Amino acid sequence: MDxxxxxxxxxxxxxxxxxxxxxxxxxxxxxxxxxxxxxIFGVLKVVNFSHGAFYMxxxxxxxxxxxxxxxxxxxxxxxxAGTAILGLIFERVFMSRVYGADVLMQLLVCYAFVLxxxxxxxxxxxxxxxxxxxxxxxxxxxxxxxxxxxxPYYLLLIxxxxxxxxxxxxxxxxxxxxxxxxxxxxxxGMVSALGINTGLLYGGVFALGGMLAGLAGALxxxxxxxxxxxxxxxxxxxxxxxxIGGMGSILGALIGALLIGLIRSFGxxxxxxxxxxxxxxxxxxxLVSRPTGLFGKEVA
Amino acid sequence: xxxxxAGRASETLSAPRIETRSFRSRYRDILVALxxxxxxxxLPFFFGSKALLDFVIxxxxxxxxATSLNLLVGYTGMISFGHGMFFxxxxxxxxxxxxxxxxxxxxxxxxxxxxxxxxAAIIGAxxxxxxxxxxxxxxLAFQMLIHSTIxxxxxxxGGDQGLRGGIPRPVFLGIDLANHxxxxxxxxxxxxxxLLLMRQIAQSPFGYTLRMIRDNARRASFxxxxxxxxxxxxxxxxxxxxxxxxxxxALFVSGAYPEFAYWTISGEGIFINMLGGVTTFLGPMxxxxxxxxxxxxxxxFTEYHGIVLGLVILFFAIGLRKGLMDYLLEWYAQxxxxxxxxx
Numbered sequence: 001m002d003x004x005x006x007x008x009x010x011x012x013x014x015x016x017x018x019x020x021x022x023x024x025x026x027x028x029x030x031x032x033x034x035x036x037x038x039x040i041f042g043v044l045k046v047v048n049f050s051h052g053a054f055y056m057x058x059x060x061x062x063x064x065x066x067x068x069x070x071x072x073x074x075x076x077x078x079x080x081a082g083t084a085i086l087g088l089i090f091e092r093v094f095m096s097r098v099y100g101a102d103v104l105m106q107l108l109v110c111y112a113f114v115l116x117x118x119x120x121x122x123x124x125x126x127x128x129x130x131x132x133x134x135x136x137x138x139x140x141x142x143x144x145x146x147x148x149x150x151x152p153y154y155l156l157l158i159x160x161x162x163x164x165x166x167x168x169x170x171x172x173x174x175x176x177x178x179x180x181x182x183x184x185x186x187x188x189g190m191v192s193a194l195g196i197n198t199g200l201l202y203g204g205v206f207a208l209g210g211m212l213a214g215l216a217g218a219l220x221x222x223x224x225x226x227x228x229x230x231x232x233x234x235x236x237x238x239x240x241x242x243x244i245g246g247m248g249s250i251l252g253a254l255i256g257a258l259l260i261g262l263i264r265s266f267g268x269x270x271x272x273x274x275x276x277x278x279x280x281x282x283x284x285x286x287l288v289s290r291p292t293g294l295f296g297k298e299v300a
Numbered sequence: 301x302x303x304x305x306a307g308r309a310s311e312t313l314s315a316p317r318i319e320t321r322s323f324r325s326r327y328r329d330i331l332v333a334l335x336x337x338x339x340x341x342x343l344p345f346f347f348g349s350k351a352l353l354d355f356v357i358x359x360x361x362x363x364x365x366a367t368s369l370n371l372l373v374g375y376t377g378m379i380s381f382g383h384g385m386f387f388x389x390x391x392x393x394x395x396x397x398x399x400x401x402x403x404x405x406x407x408x409x410x411x412x413x414x415x416x417x418x419x420a421a422i423i424g425a426x427x428x429x430x431x432x433x434x435x436x437x438x439x440l441a442f443q444m445l446i447h448s449t450i451x452x453x454x455x456x457x458g459g460d461q462g463l464r465g466g467i468p469r470p471v472f473l474g475i476d477l478a479n480h481x482x483x484x485x486x487x488x489x490x491x492x493x494x495l496l497l498m499r500q501i502a503q504s505p506f507g508y509t510l511r512m513i514r515d516n517a518r519r520a521s522f523x524x525x526x527x528x529x530x531x532x533x534x535x536x537x538x539x540x541x542x543x544x545x546x547x548x549x550a551l552f553v554s555g556a557y558p559e560f561a562y563w564t565i566s567g568e569g570i571f572i573n574m575l576g577g578v579t580t581f582l583g584p585m586x587x588x589x590x591x592x593x594x595x596x597x598x599x600x601f602t603e604y605h606g607i608v609l610g611l612v613i614l615f616f617a618i619g620l621r622k623g624l625m626d627y628l629l630e631w632y633a634q635x636x637x638x639x640x641x642x643x
Contacts, residue, residue: 115613
């Protein structure tokens with residue numbers, strides 16, 4: 001434990017800025033993964049245990065696309081589109097078969113795919129750590145805000161994630177498709193009776209969730225090292241985020257993700273070894289005081 | 301087989317019938333346990349292979365763990381994703397007590413159980429109020445909390461290196477656990493005894509209360525059952541057996557490693573349960589043997605054992621849609637019914 005370091009950082013604006021931005025990018029990446037998770041849970045009532053694999057695939061797709069085309073934009077698109085297609089296939093071919101079954105069966109199907117996907121990545125890209133490298137467009141000197149170092153790429157990452165959050169929030173609240181999705185979350189039988197293809201809708205929502213996780217992976221690829229199984233810690237953390245924020249709540253996912261991001265970045269100063277423990281402790285405290293999460297609705 | 305029938309009976313029959321059933325079946329269970337123990341204990345005299353004995357010891361550790369998890373998952377409907385923490389707690393508690401205090405093994409055994417009970421009571425008191433998916437995640441969070449505590453508190457637990465230097469095994473009552481055959485027989489005894497006790501719990505009136513809570517907790521609470529207390533009781537009891545499994549494992553590897561407290565142990569436990577089936581008492585035991593055999597053979601043939609394991613899981617989850625024992629049971633029941641109609 002190193003409380004002095006934490007106190008020292010809180011007193012210095014430079015350190016405060018640096019730690020806050022690093023907390024924000026952790027939080028934003030987590031938000032993108034968690035919001036897909038919470039969306040899939042809200043509509044399909046399935047806890048997608050293999051969501052981390054989409055994050056992983058997003059990162060690997062982006063790396064390969066970047067190496068082939070040398071275009072950062074294409075790499076991001078590839079990461080997002082590739083995982084969207086993967087999500088659609090995964091939902092239609094496998095997950096849709098276990099909707100009626102026990103929750104445990106759904107978890108098992110996902111668990112199976114966690115194992116399979118990790119090995120597929122190991123086969124295709126190899127077991128060693130890979131790195132995509134910072135795209136040349138962002139290899140510029142960092143910005144200094146109040147004396148704190150902020151790489152420009154971080155700003156892009158935060159901006160893209162915020163834009164995704166807004167598009168998603170507005171899309172769900174204002175558009176026709178958003179209305180259908182919310183209706184399906186509420187009463188799928190009725191939505192189906194009104195002539196909407198719920199199978200396609202479920203596939204679409206799953207693809208959207210997968211795409212968001214893939215985008216997070218693609219955005220993370222330049223700043224993180226890539227390894228098979230990289231999705232797992234992200235998965236666990238985004239579970240914590242959804243549970244803290246409340247299952248099925250997008251605003252909750254955003255707040256939860258930012259809180260966890262900040263806990264991680266400041267916690268790593270004060271409690272370098274116990275950072276993970278802090279997150280779990282926080283989750284326990286939230287759940288004990290509010291069993292359905294900060295923004296979750298009371299389920300009867 | 302009796303499990304399913306008994307489960308059905310509990311819905312339709314009045315209480316006294318169940319009482320006599322379990323009374324009669326108790327002697328049968330004890331008999332089965334004695335025969336099983338005799339067979340296992342005789343094994344070393346016929347097959348000298350160390351690998352086989354090792355396999356049975358590992359089966360004992362994981363079997364105790366998985367069956368105790370089934371008390372929660374299958375009998376009470378509490379899907380715990382953190383049951384592995386008690387496995388880890390057992391391994392570390394026992395290992396540390398033996399290394400640091402030098403008390404006799406039975407004392408360390410009982411003390412570890414006591415420590416586990418205290419932890420389980422505190423964690424359970426917080427968790428068992430929560431509903432399904434939240435219960436799963438809070439137990440998972442506690443598991444990871446314990447895991448990161450083990451990693452952090454390196455001066456006590458050895459951090460990510462694990463508890464090294466071996467566990468001392470002073471001889472007690474003529475049992476020398478440093479001797480492989482003695483260790484084997486002790487593991488078997490613990491397994492059979494543990495299974496027998498868990499069977500008694502499952503078939504007792506309390507066990508049927510648990511099934512009722514699983515099927516309809518609200519109704520159970522209306523007829524005067526304290527659901528919270530019943531859930532907490534089984535949570536603590538299951539933790540004790542999981543802890544015993546952890547101790548067997550610690551003795552087997554002569555140490556304790558952070559992986560014992562990692563969440564994957566809980567995941568494996570759930571997987572074992574699904575593989576074997578949750579509606580029969582011995583389903584998890586069958587699942588344990590299956591998974592260990594699967595793990596051992598697959599890792600020998602390919603480095604990509606995740607794919608093979610994943611495909612097997614998919615076969616069970618999508619193909620059979622239930623565990624092996626559940627499937628066989630249903631198949632058997634169908635066959636018997638079919639014959640009955642024809643006859």
